[in-house]
C-alpha cells in the first residue's frame with residue numbers, strides 16, 4: 135500500500151469561483167474587460183509555436199519587469215501565476231515543520247501551499263475584517279520562516295496602511311521572509327495603501343508578489359512574479375517547475391505591461407463601480423467594509439450560503455465562504471446592476 139503524506143489528507147482543495155454558462159461571473163476576481171487590445175491578436179500568432187519549449191529564463195519578461203519596477207533583473211522571479219510563486223517562496227525557505235504565519239481569513243492558497251511545502255500554518259484572526267499586523271508580528275516564533283501579508287486582503291478587501299506595514303516589518307526578525315502579496319495593487323488608492331516595493335523594497339527579508347491575473351486580464355494564461363532580494367530570487371527560480379510559464383504567457387505579459395494606460399483606465403472604471411456598488415449595498419442596510427480591491431466583502435456569517443443561492447437563482451455567481459461571508463467581484467456595470475437588484479430583493 136502506497137502511503138501518501140498524512141499532512142495532505144485533511145487539506146481542503148482550492149475552491150475556484152464557479153463558471154456557469156449564461157451567468158455573470160462575479161466569483162473569481164478576474165477583470166470583466168477581457169484581454170488587453172494589444173494581446174489578443176498576438177496570441178493567435180504565437181499559438182502556432184507551441185510545439186517548442188518556451189524560454190525557460192523568461193528573459194524578455196524579466197527584463198520588461200525590471201524596467202517597469204526600476205530594479206535589477208536579478209531581483210525578479212516569475213512563475214505560473216503568483217500562486218506558483220507563493221509555492222516557490224515556501225519551497226525556498228520552509229523546512230519540515232517550520233511555521234508560516236498569515237492572517238485568516240486570507241488567500242485560500244496560503245494554507246494549501248504551506249502544507250504542500252511541509253510547513254505548519256499559523257492562522258492569525260482578522261480584526262474588523264482586516265489583517266491584525268500586531269497579532270501577526272506577535273505570532274512570529276523561532277520556528278517561523280515566512281509571513282504572508284495579503285494587501286489588500288482577499289477575500290475581505292481591506293488594506294493595511296503605510297505606518298502599520300512599516301512597524302510590522304520593523305518588528306519581524308530579518309531571518310523571517312515577509313511576503314507582501316499585492317495581487318490587487320492596481321485597484322488600491324495609492325494615497326492610502328503603500329506600494330510595498332517602494333516602502334520596504336530595500337530590506338533583505340521583503341518580497342513583493344504581483345500577478346497578471348487581475349488588472350492585466352490574463353488569469354487564464356498563468357503568469358505572476360515576485361520582486362525579491364537577488365539571492366532570494368535566485369533560490370526562488372530554482373524551485374520553479376521547469377517551463378511553467380508558457381511562451382504565450384511570457385509574451386502576453388510583456389505586451390500587457392506595455393499597456394499601462396489602458397490597465398489604469400480599466401482599473402479606474404472598476405474602482406468607480408466599486409464605489410457605486412458599496413454605497414448601494416450600504417443603503418440596503420448591508421455591512422460592506424471599505425474595499426481597496428476589485429471585489430467587495432459581505433460579512434453575512436450564517437446567511438452566506440443562502441445569499442449565494444439567491445444570487446445564483448438570479449444568474450449571478452458569487453463566492454461564498456461558509457459561515458463567514460460572500461465575496462463579490464466588481465463586474466461590468468450591467469452585471470453589477472443585476473447583482474444589486476438581487477441584493478435588494480434578498481429577503482425583500
Ligand SMILES: *Cc1c(COP(=O)(O)O)cnc(C)c1O
Nearest residue numbers: 215216217241288317345347358
Ligand atoms: C488572485 C490572487 C493571486 C494571483 O493568483 P494567480 O496565481 O497569479 O492567478 C495571488 N494572491 C492573491 C491574494 C489573489 O487573490
